[in-house]
Amino acid sequence: SALLASTVLACSSVIALPAAHADSAKGATIALIYGIKGDPFYMTMERGAREEAAKLGVKLVADGPSQWNPALQSPIIDAMVARNVDALVVVPNDPQAMIASLQTANTRGIPVVTADTTLGDGDYTKGSVTFPVAGISSDNFAGGKLACTALIKAMGGKGKVYILVSTPNVVSDTKRRDGCKEAIKEAGPGVGLAGVDYTQSNSAIASNDTQAVLQRNPDIAGIFGGNTFSAEGAAAAIKTANLQGAVKIASFDAPQEAINALKDKTIDLVIAQQPALIGATAVKDAFDALESKTVSPKNSFVPFVTITRENVDTQAAQAAIYRT
Numbered sequence: 001s002a003l004l005a006s007t008v009l010a011c012s013s014v015i016a017l018p019a020a021h022a023d024s025a026k027g028a029t030i031a032l033i034y035g036i037k038g039d040p041f042y043m044t045m046e047r048g049a050r051e052e053a054a055k056l057g058v059k060l061v062a063d064g065p066s067q068w069n070p071a072l073q074s075p076i077i078d079a080m081v082a083r084n085v086d087a088l089v090v091v092p093n094d095p096q097a098m099i100a101s102l103q104t105a106n107t108r109g110i111p112v113v114t115a116d117t118t119l120g121d122g123d124y125t126k127g128s129v130t131f132p133v134a135g136i137s138s139d140n141f142a143g144g145k146l147a148c149t150a151l152i153k154a155m156g157g158k159g160k161v162y163i164l165v166s167t168p169n170v171v172s173d174t175k176r177r178d179g180c181k182e183a184i185k186e187a188g189p190g191v192g193l194a195g196v197d198y199t200q201s202n203s204a205i206a207s208n209d210t211q212a213v214l215q216r217n218p219d220i221a222g223i224f225g226g227n228t229f230s231a232e233g234a235a236a237a238i239k240t241a242n243l244q245g246a247v248k249i250a251s252f253d254a255p256q257e258a259i260n261a262l263k264d265k266t267i268d269l270v271i272a273q274q275p276a277l278i279g280a281t282a283v284k285d286a287f288d289a290l291e292s293k294t295v296s297p298k299n300s301f302v303p304f305v306t307i308t309r310e311n312v313d314t315q316a317a318q319a320a321i322y323r324t
């Protein structure tokens, strides 16, 4: 490639070589297309991605849709491709509907890394979609199971659990929902499912749904708030109904509001993901792909941190709170 570089330099009107073919990926542009705007999880992810990009000497550009909607996310990806970014780090808004635009980008030589959510069945080694060079996320099924096992324990091992997650096309959330259902099943006959509602990552919807379900089901003893806005709305509804402590809440996600609600005893358990680390790892994987280094493993899990009233003031718990 030294020969190639000198040929390029000798020629006055050359366009810069794509980073994928250069000696180093330094100076490349990596695009982060996150899940939705204004979500502390993705703002924290973007911070981690920017810090990693600065370390690696690449440029990071970021954008995302205002709502979970593949029809809103696809044009953002197309625009990034049109502006010649070198690699894409994407939080797919839908496991199927986002395949086409990302596959097109990949065919044009742009490596694709997914973060938080996944494409196809999520297994890039031998699953239905294998073109992404890496997928970085929490182990969401395990997280949902862990959250609900602890929730059921806090409920005294009996009563009904109500599940709130974002939308059926947010893969991370549906895995948490399924993990929670598994915990309910394993808890035996004293524990049941009161229902599942989808909040569109909107805390007002989550709050209204919770108020409605509490009227229909006075025997609800626990709520699994499967993402930031679901837990936030559930906590608001429980406060309005004056049921703090009587109805336990487990929150998946750790924005400052969830920590405040843990401290004032509205929420009993917070599972913090590590969005900054997910963003940083995804950017590093995209960089390595541009440098043609092997990126492995193709799917990797970033561990979560469990925060309770007992450990909330420890350094580890404090460091896990989302910081945008």
Ligand code: T6T
Residues within 6 Å of the ligand: 035, 039, 041, 042, 116, 117, 166, 170, 172, 173, 201, 226, 227, 228, 229, 252, 253, 273
């Ligand atoms: O829980 C995160 C993320 O993991 C999920 O995919 C969507 O919701 C959040 O962004 C939190 O609002």
